[in-house]
Amino acid sequence: MSRSPKDPQRAEFSAPTTDSVSAVNGSGIDHDLNKNHLQRENPVMAALAGTLDRGRRLFGRPNAADTPTSAFDNTPSDSASSPPIPTAPKMHFTYASGSSPLPRYTIRRGVGIGGFGEVYFAVSEAGKEVAIKRIQRNLDVELRGVSHCLNLKHPNLVSLFDVCRDDQDQAWVIMEYIAGPNLREVLDQHPQGLPEEEVRRCLVGLASGIAYLHDSGLVHRDLKPGNVFDDAGIIKIGDYGLSKFISASRRGGHTESVGTFHYMAPEVGRGEYGREIDIYALGVILCELLTGRVPFDGESSHEIVMKHLTAQPDLEGIASPYREVIKSALEKDPRNRPQSIAQMLKPLGLQIDTFGSGTPATMPSSLGSTSSPAESKQDPILARLASPPAAPGASAEKPIREEPLARAIRGSLTDLARWWESLESYPGTRIAMMFMIVALVVINTGWLVPLLTFVAIFYVPYYIIRHLVLGIRQQPSYAEAHQLAVARAQIPRPLSAGQWRQQKRIELASKRSLTRMTELSGSWTKAIFWTAILGVVGTMIGLRDADLSAENIAPYALTAVTIGFAALALLGMGKLWERGEGEPLSRRLVLAGVGIIVGSFAYVASEYLLLPIGGTALSADVADNLPQNLYTNEGVPRLAAMMAHFALLMGAVGWWKNTDPLRKRRLSVWTVAVAVVFEWAISLALPIPQPWGILVAGGIAIVLQLASPWENRHQEMQVS
Numbered sequence: 001m002s003r004s005p006k007d008p009q010r011a012e013f014s015a016p017t018t019d020s021v022s023a024v025n026g027s028g029i030d031h032d033l034n035k036n037h038l039q040r041e042n043p044v045m046a047a048l049a050g051t052l053d054r055g056r057r058l059f060g061r062p063n064a065a066d067t068p069t070s071a072f073d074n075t076p077s078d079s080a081s082s083p084p085i086p087t088a089p090k091m092h093f094t095y096a097s098g099s100s101p102l103p104r105y106t107i108r109r110g111v112g113i114g115g116f117g118e119v120y121f122a123v124s125e126a127g128k129e130v131a132i133k134r135i136q137r138n139l140d141v142e143l144r145g146v147s148h149c150l151n152l153k154h155p156n157l158v159s160l161f162d163v164c165r166d167d168q169d170q171a172w173v174i175m176e177y178i179a180g181p182n183l184r185e186v187l188d189q190h191p192q193g194l195p196e197e198e199v200r201r202c203l204v205g206l207a208s209g210i211a212y213l214h215d216s217g218l219v220h221r222d223l224k225p226g227n228v229f230d231d232a233g234i235i236k237i238g239d240y241g242l243s244k245f246i247s248a249s250r251r252g253g254h255t256e257s258v259g260t261f262h263y264m265a266p267e268v269g270r271g272e273y274g275r276e277i278d279i280y281a282l283g284v285i286l287c288e289l290l291t292g293r294v295p296f297d298g299e300s301s302h303e304i305v306m307k308h309l310t311a312q313p314d315l316e317g318i319a320s321p322y323r324e325v326i327k328s329a330l331e332k333d334p335r336n337r338p339q340s341i342a343q344m345l346k347p348l349g350l351q352i353d354t355f356g357s358g359t360p361a362t363m364p365s366s367l368g369s370t371s372s373p374a375e376s377k378q379d380p381i382l383a384r385l386a387s388p389p390a391a392p393g394a395s396a397e398k399p400i401r402e403e404p405l406a407r408a409i410r411g412s413l414t415d416l417a418r419w420w421e422s423l424e425s426y427p428g429t430r431i432a433m434m435f436m437i438v439a440l441v442v443i444n445t446g447w448l449v450p451l452l453t454f455v456a457i458f459y460v461p462y463y464i465i466r467h468l469v470l471g472i473r474q475q476p477s478y479a480e481a482h483q484l485a486v487a488r489a490q491i492p493r494p495l496s497a498g499q500w501r502q503q504k505r506i507e508l509a510s511k512r513s514l515t516r517m518t519e520l521s522g523s524w525t526k527a528i529f530w531t532a533i534l535g536v537v538g539t540m541i542g543l544r545d546a547d548l549s550a551e552n553i554a555p556y557a558l559t560a561v562t563i564g565f566a567a568l569a570l571l572g573m574g575k576l577w578e579r580g581e582g583e584p585l586s587r588r589l590v591l592a593g594v595g596i597i598v599g600s601f602a603y604v605a606s607e608y609l610l611l612p613i614g615g616t617a618l619s620a621d622v623a624d625n626l627p628q629n630l631y632t633n634e635g636v637p638r639l640a641a642m643m644a645h646f647a648l649l650m651g652a653v654g655w656w657k658n659t660d661p662l663r664k665r666r667l668s669v670w671t672v673a674v675a676v677v678f679e680w681a682i683s684l685a686l687p688i689p690q691p692w693g694i695l696v697a698g699g700i701a702i703v704l705q706l707a708s709p710w711e712n713r714h715q716e717m718q719v720s
């Protein structure tokens with residue numbers, strides 16, 4: 001096993017002894033003294049110091065008593081027929097070439113010795129080349145749940161074939177043999193780091209594998225370059241899942257830490273093992289890939305741990321946006337880190353594959369956000385529920401992949417945002433650019449608005465149909481639904497607010513399309529009912545001292561019709577989106593398209609009802625300053641102005657939150673107020689008659705909430 005000599009932790013593992021207490025801190029200082037000192041200063045450090053003790057004992061080589069008599073050096077014995085292996089320091093393995101400690105497998109040679117045990121290159125009776133890993137005798141292997149790991153399938157994960165016991169009841173992991181080097185070896189040969197292209201290649205592979213693990217409810221816990229292989233150009237992550245089923249002495253009560261100190265997140269010392277620890281480790285690895293050095297290094301393990309807990313990483317010389325990505329991944333507080341791998345890599349514009357299909361795809365944001373890592377780590381069953389594995393027999397509820405056009409737009413906007421941020425060093429540039437952009441948009445409204453209308457008219461129906469079709473294709477089978485129900489029953493009660501939301505979201509996602517359509521038609525009926533009620537009440541209040549003539553009623557009718565039309569459209573979109581928390585930017589883009597349609601509808605309806613909209617509402621001085629291509633000389637908004645206004649209103653307000661069955665309250669006054677304030681603010685730039693606009697915005701928010709289904713968490717909790 002090759003480890004960098006500059007690393008005290010690695011040095012310890014490569015030359016393990018059973019009694020070298022002071023070797024852990026590398027400084028010769030008595031370890032217990034150090035631990036007492038740390039305990040006074042920092043309880044977390046003390047916990048980690050205790051971990052060092054246990055880790056040293058656990059990672060130590062088996063005692064002589066454990067070791068069978070035949071031992072051999074790591075010299076390739078039959079290299080003619082076997083894949084090449086990198087040269088490694090001389091190591092003493094328990095089993096010799098040609099021996100068969102495990103029925104049906106013959107050992108060819110030792111590959112390396114790690115914290116869990118020895119790894120051998122072996123062949124099966126039928127000639128299948130595999131790597132077999134002997135789990136050290138002092139580690140209890142919990143075989144329950146192993147099948148979950150064994151059935152994971154992803155091109156960026158080293159395949160696990162089986163876990164067996166030999167006749168001495170010793171556990172062995174049988175896995176895919178990787179002939180290529182691990183990243184530790186690659187990095188040792190590149191002390192200045194790898195070229196950017198290489199870094200990105202490694203990162204995509206790593207991120208895809210980890211995201212898939214997370215989506216399958218697993219946290220790797222031991223990410224480090226030594227566990228990542230380059231298999232003829234394909235990055236493969238190994239050692240995943242081991243920490244999950246090696247129990248008792250290794251991780252009893254979550255008090256033992258796993259992992260290598262350079263890559264270990266600060267909260268590991270507190271026994272926290274959420275996804276964020278993998279995100280942290282990925283940040284460290286990214287830094288090392290780029291620069292050849294880890295962000296927190298030191299003379300001793302204690303120094304490294306202390307830096308993880310307190311120091312800011314030195315990211316000098318790392319270019320943007322890598323610097324920002326690493327910085328956020330290395331936040332001390334896990335809640336401040338990106339909450340998913342996709343979120344972490346977003347600024348880099350990398351595409352990752354989380355489906356195990358081998359086809360790169362953008363990480364679906366819905367999954368990343370449906371399950372809060374903080375909750376997943378408290379409740380592994382819930383984590384699994386949130387992201388069921390794609391393994392055979394397992395529930396295969398997958399998120400709908402992001403629509404390609406929305407993805408392209410989101411990518412371009414991300415690039416634009418990055419460029420925008422890069423302007424900060426030139427004061428005033430942003431303001432000047434802002435004016436230019438606004439001027440360009442206003443000057444070009446003549447052709448921009450028809451173009452956007454054209455796109456919206458085709459895109460919105462396409463988007464809806466695509467979602468419906470993909471949604472139908474992804475209906476869970478009866479067996480999958482049953483499996484979900486059984487797993488759900490195992491979740492301890494009462495659920496926290498987050499857990500409840502997570503569980504409900506899964507139920508919403510697994511709903512059948514017919515149920516969804518039935519619910520939608522119910523919501524539409526209610527929306528029409530509530531719109532009519534609001535219309536009547538509004539008219540009665542507004543016309544309490546006036547004649548109920550058609551001319552007077554017409555503006556109220558127009559308000560109600562616009563509210564009703566917008567509510568129907570938004571309820572439809574909300575139904576499509578209720579299955580996940582969603583990607584706000586793409587939702588806003590789609591809603592802007594809906595807004596164009598609503599604006600056109602309101603304009604056409606006003607013409608049809610012979611009510612020149614705003615003819616009396618916009619004051620003369622406002623009308624004078626309005627662009628001619630958007631407003632008439634009298635200040636009446638033209639079609640383009642109505643489209644643009646409603647596009648902004650729909651895109652700016654998170655309307656899907658009004659229709660989300662998991663919203664906090666059935667009817668939130670705050671949400672209504674937000675819609676009204678946005679309408680008012682938009683009206684400052686692109687006026688429409690007021691209070692007509694405000695009534696429409698507020699009315700839509702009220703009708704949406706009253707018409708959408710609502711899950712009352714508190715009531716449900718009381719019942720259960």
Ligand SMILES: Nc1ncnc2c1ncn2[C@@H]1O[C@H](COP(=O)(O)OP(=O)(O)OP(=O)(O)O)[C@@H](O)[C@H]1O
Pocket residue numbers: 001002111112113114115116117118119131133158175176177178179182222226227238239
């Ligand atoms: N599937 C595999 N194919 C080829 N080599 C492997 C495979 N798995 C592990 N190795 C090699 O075997 C050696 C020991 O690996 P192992 O995973 O046991 O230890 P480690 O990762 O170095 O430490 P730890 O177990 O503490 O994480 C390493 O050099 C590793 O590169």
